[in-house]
Amino acid sequence: MKVAAIAGSIREDSYNNMLLENIKERFNGKFDLDIIKIDKLPLFNQAEELDPPEIVKTFKNQIADYDAVLISTPEYNWSVPGVLKNSLDWLSRGERPMIGKPVMIVGASISLMGTIRAQMDLRRILSAPGLSARVLEPAKSEVLITQAHEKFDENGKLTDEATQDAVDRAVNNFHEMVSG
Numbered sequence: 001m002k003v004a005a006i007a008g009s010i011r012e013d014s015y016n017n018m019l020l021e022n023i024k025e026r027f028n029g030k031f032d033l034d035i036i037k038i039d040k041l042p043l044f045n046q047a048e049e050l051d052p053p054e055i056v057k058t059f060k061n062q063i064a065d066y067d068a069v070l071i072s073t074p075e076y077n078w079s080v081p082g083v084l085k086n087s088l089d090w091l092s093r094g095e096r097p098m099i100g101k102p103v104m105i106v107g108a109s110i111s112l113m114g115t116i117r118a119q120m121d122l123r124r125i126l127s128a129p130g131l132s133a134r135v136l137e138p139a140k141s142e143v144l145i146t147q148a149h150e151k152f153d154e155n156g157k158l159t160d161e162a163t164q165d166a167v168d169r170a171v172n173n174f175h176e177m178v179s180g
């Protein structure tokens with residue numbers, strides 16, 4: 001099963017990227033997971049939506065090739081970061097590879113809110129007609145990492161047991177959804 005993983009943060013020491021790296025390593029064998037970078041995508045321009053820049057075409061073709069998409073989003077000002085929304089806007093116009101695509105949402109934040117508002121917004125965005133993704137329901141995928149700076153060690157390994165249990169449950173539910 002091939003899964004494209006996207007982090008909504010492009011900073012080097014991103015907890016959301018760490019979370020994806022942890023999932024990639026832990027579920028190696030069950031998922032063939034690749035982290036797809038969105039940091040070089042240009043800003044969305046509607047005038048280019050039918051014939052986008054080469055880097056955007058490559059990104060859209062990449063996403064189309066995967067069985068499923070895993071998104072780890074931070075929360076910026078109570079919503080998803082602009083870089084993540086920008087990538088989704090490209091995916092929503094012209095060729096639309098997200099339609100019907102199984103998606104799981106997870107997220108990590110350093111606050112006590114654990115990206116709940118960003119994840120709710122992301123669900124709404126992914127249900128827009130141009131995206132129409134098949135998002136794993138919250139009851140099966142609640143990974144809302146609070147105080148992320150206390151949950152990962154200096155090597156980026158997830159060390160919090162309760163969080164790991166929640167991640168394991170969610171990822172197994174996602175596997176069931178995609179293979180079922």
Ligand code: FNR
Nearest residue numbers: 009014015016017074075076077078109110111113
């Ligand atoms: C934040 N942060 C934040 N956290 C949160 O829980 N709710 C929020 O609304 C915001 N808003 C916000 C805005 C901006 C512009 C920044 C830069 C940060 C803090 C955020 O959770 C923290 O920086 C995370 O570590 C970002 O995720 P990565 O980069 O570690 O993946």
